[in-house]
Amino acid sequence: MVPNGGYTTSTFMTVASRHMQLTHAKRKQPHVINLHLEFLRRTAQGEAIFNVKDVKLGSRITNLHLTLAQMDDSNKLVDEVEGYITMSDMASETGLSLETGYKLYPEPLAVDLLALAQGKDANYIIRGPDAFASFRRAANQIRMHLIRPQQRPPHFPKALIDQWITFRPQGKEGRLTNDAIGFVVDIFPQIVEQYVNQDVEEACLGDGLTPEEAKAYIKKNGSRTYWYPTLSLNLDVKKLLPQEGVEWLFVRIQAKSIKDGRFDLLIHVLDEGGDLVALSTHSSLAVDASRNTTRTKKKENKL
Template identity: 65%
Template sequence: MTTFADVLPVQQLESHKYSVNFEYDWCIGTVPNGGYVTTAFMIVASKHMQLTHAKRQQHNVVNLHLEFMRRTAVGNAFFTVKDVKMGSRISNLHLTLSQKDEHSDELIDEVEGYITMSDMSTEDGLSLDTGYKIWPPPLPVSLPDLSQNRDKNYIKRGRDPFADFRRAGQNMIMHLIRPEQRPAQFPKALIDQWVLFQPQGQKGRHTNDALGFVVDIFPQLIESYVNPDLEEATLGQDLSKDEFNDLIRKKAEPHAKYWYPTLSLNLDVKKLLPEEGVDWLFVRVQAKKIARGRFDLQVEVYDESNDLVALSTHASLVVSSSRNITRAKKDKPSKL
């Protein structure tokens, strides 16, 4: 069964330097999906603790903050790790992702982040029941029925309306609320989904490594405003590619109008998933304010037992999709 560690193999170059290859099938346009990049950071951090600091047994990411300064690209990505603080229970790392500029071959710093590492299997300390409940409450689900696409509240999403542009989304099977079942009190800028991992068409399972991708892959909620009939048209459709494209042409523009690049992403991991992974995860995504070309995302991830697995917040932009495919020379080269 495929996990994200299989999708993103890491090569250690030196004790604090690593490389990963970003692939085309995980892109939005020409840019690797931000969640895909986030997971690369998580896997590199875990690999660093396993190889360079093996005695510490701290290979689980418990907290992460990333700043996306420049667009990443398909191809080799180089990670430089700085050991900020090595502790007996918690260790802190600083990671920088660099890639060669396509015009000069000089290395450019593109994404930087701080990651907190620990051994979640040995965590011991005060635990209290806060009584927190996700609100509004999600609709009930029968996962056996959902696996057959027969659940009364959720239905499998068909092809993405702009699948050639948003290729990364094809690596996840999403089940969304049936339009006729959506409660009136649910805000428009809220998405509930049950997701299965399907890397490049293969059956996969969610592990903690995958959480960076899980919190950043979902139907773009702004599309429900700019293309209000489009998402409903994708649900439950079992059409050929030509039939689907013809349907989409009747509902919206032929190309994605917007691109939603991530400015910063925070991830707080609450639970260690089984090493062999799990099939289903529930994800709620909500925006609180969309204004002046910027918006926020609040993300909650739960397992099949309704236990909170992770929280995430994003700051993102709304820009023309043409900004994604038009690449300019990068500035401020750095040395690996």
């Protein structure tokens, strides 16, 4: 089983922040403002070793190079993910600020978050059990609220998903902080599923179905399973969330091209007030799900 790429990304962010706090505490640069990761090989559940290199130490920003390594089947330590992270202190940033007038298009549907928390919002509904939960366990830590199928405007492209999310670690109430943004930008219903398993995805919403009926439908119809490994991930953090975190974040996911088993993703993250929190771009593959659940010994992890 390969861990969720967003979980790996947030782990990189946490390691970078911890490195700055322990090794360069006087610089007071605890926040990730920019990140680029290359997923070289499949990661696996278990122990991992991070190596952090100071590339450039600056008065306002610091550049780090990080690698994640794990033991392969021949008991050799192999680099699996590596990337560059830019650190700063977002709480004390000053400089030129201009209003650009940028807005999402198409405009997101209106939401009543108090009603949404009770499952009574007119436009959004909670997403039920994942269609393929056995190898997408990370989704169980997040509560997703998607557009009700009957409320989805006809001008919304199929390759676009809007969701409001809350953090529910182990089913308990949680708060979303900047450390979680790496996870947030890689945890969502896959756009490809809107094409190859559309009925199953709508069943996951449980609109008009009991949880038991939704699970039965998924078990009967959810047979076309894919894995979507990330090749590279970029993250630009625009806003520092409150230290205690927030309950809700809005996430828009959109693909521009899905071709020959390769696709892109653009992710916007906004807070309750509509402020831009982060932008992320992904380059990904769509392959058979068996590639996620099997691991051949003594062979390179090929994609």
